[in-house]
Amino acid sequence: MRITAVYLWGCMFGICLMVSFLHWREVFTGCLQHPADLEPWIQAIAAHAKRSRDTFVVSSDLPSWLQRQRGSSPFSRMTVGVNDIVFLVMASATERIRVVGQKASWMRWATNVIILADAADDELGTITLPEIANKSSFADAQWRQVYGMKWLSKEKPELKNKKWFFLVDDDTWVNVPLLCDYLSWFPSTLPLSFSHIYIMYSNQAVYNGGAGMLFSNTAFHTLASALLTEACPLQDVDPGFVNNDNILSSCAFSTGVLKVSSSKFSSYEGVLHLEHDIVDTSWLDQITVHKIRETALAQRMYCWCNSLRGSDVDKVCLSS
Numbered sequence: 001m002r003i004t005a006v007y008l009w010g011c012m013f014g015i016c017l018m019v020s021f022l023h024w025r026e027v028f029t030g031c032l033q034h035p036a037d038l039e040p041w042i043q044a045i046a047a048h049a050k051r052s053r054d055t056f057v058v059s060s061d062l063p064s065w066l067q068r069q070r071g072s073s074p075f076s077r078m079t080v081g082v083n084d085i086v087f088l089v090m091a092s093a094t095e096r097i098r099v100v101g102q103k104a105s106w107m108r109w110a111t112n113v114i115i116l117a118d119a120a121d122d123e124l125g126t127i128t129l130p131e132i133a134n135k136s137s138f139a140d141a142q143w144r145q146v147y148g149m150k151w152l153s154k155e156k157p158e159l160k161n162k163k164w165f166f167l168v169d170d171d172t173w174v175n176v177p178l179l180c181d182y183l184s185w186f187p188s189t190l191p192l193s194f195s196h197i198y199i200m201y202s203n204q205a206v207y208n209g210g211a212g213m214l215f216s217n218t219a220f221h222t223l224a225s226a227l228l229t230e231a232c233p234l235q236d237v238d239p240g241f242v243n244n245d246n247i248l249s250s251c252a253f254s255t256g257v258l259k260v261s262s263s264k265f266s267s268y269e270g271v272l273h274l275e276h277d278i279v280d281t282s283w284l285d286q287i288t289v290h291k292i293r294e295t296a297l298a299q300r301m302y303c304w305c306n307s308l309r310g311s312d313v314d315k316v317c318l319s320s
Helices: 002-030 039-049 059-070 093-103 144-155 176-183 217-226 244-255 270-274 281-285 295-308
Strands: 085-090 113-116 164-169 172-174 192-195 197-201 204-207 213-216 258-261 288-290
Touching (some): 085 144, 085 176, 113 144, 144 164, 144 244, 164 172, 204 258, 213 217
Parallel strands (some): 192 258
Antiparallel strands (some): 172 288, 192 213, 197 204
C-alpha cells in the first residue's frame, strides 16, 4: 500500500514538472528588459494594425516580434494575481446550471467575476443591464459582453483599473492559476489581446469566443470606448455572422489592438475525451477548456489542479 501511494505521488509530481516545463518553454523568451516608456511599442502596434489585411502574432513569438519593431523589447516578468483579472462571463437565464458548475469549480479561484445574462439571478449573482434584459435569443446573447464592457468601463471604478479583462462563455472552464502565471510575462499597458485565432474571415483574424478573449487594460478600454460608435462601426462583419467574437475581432482591427494567438486557449472536441478519461493530463497545460457543461466534471478538474499544485484540500474536493 505504501509503495503504491509513493508511486502515485511520484507520478503526480512528474506531471507537475512536465506541465511547468511545457509552459516555461513557450513563454521563456518573454523575460527581457522593461523600459519605462512604452509609447514606441504602442506606435509600432498601431502601425502594424493599419495594414490592409488583418494579421496576428503567435504568443511565443510576441517578445521577438516587438523587439524587431523597435530594436528592443518592453518585457520583464511581473507578478499577476487573481485580483488583477476581471472575468466577464456571458450567461443565460435558461442555462443557469452552467453557471452553477463554474461557480463550484474555477470561479472559486477568482475574485472579480461579473456574470451577464438576460435576467438577474440573486442566488447565482448574475446581473443584467437595460440593453440586454429579457433578450434571450442566441443573436441577442452576442451583445451581452459588448454592453457589459461599456458598462464596466464607465460604471465600475473599483474594477476599471485592473490589469486584465477576460471574456468567457458560461461553459468555458478556466485554469486561473495557470492564467496568472502566463500573464506575468506580458505588460498590461500595451494594447494586447489573446485568444485562439481560429479563422480568417473577410480579411480579418477572428477570435474564438468559446476559448476566451483576453484583453489588457489598455486594449479593454480602447474597445469599450469605441464599440457602438463611429470609431468601430463593424462594417466588415457579415450580418449573418455576427457573434461576439466577430464583433470584438472587427473592433480590435479598427482600433489597433494587437491580436495574439495561443494554443493554450482551446475550444475543441477533445473535451469529449476528457469527460471519459480525466487522467489524460494534456488539459492541465490549457488555460481554457470549452465546452465544460457538467458540474461534476468541472469540479474534478478544479480538484485535480489544486492537488497537483499542492494546495490545501477544498471542501468541494472531499467528495470528488
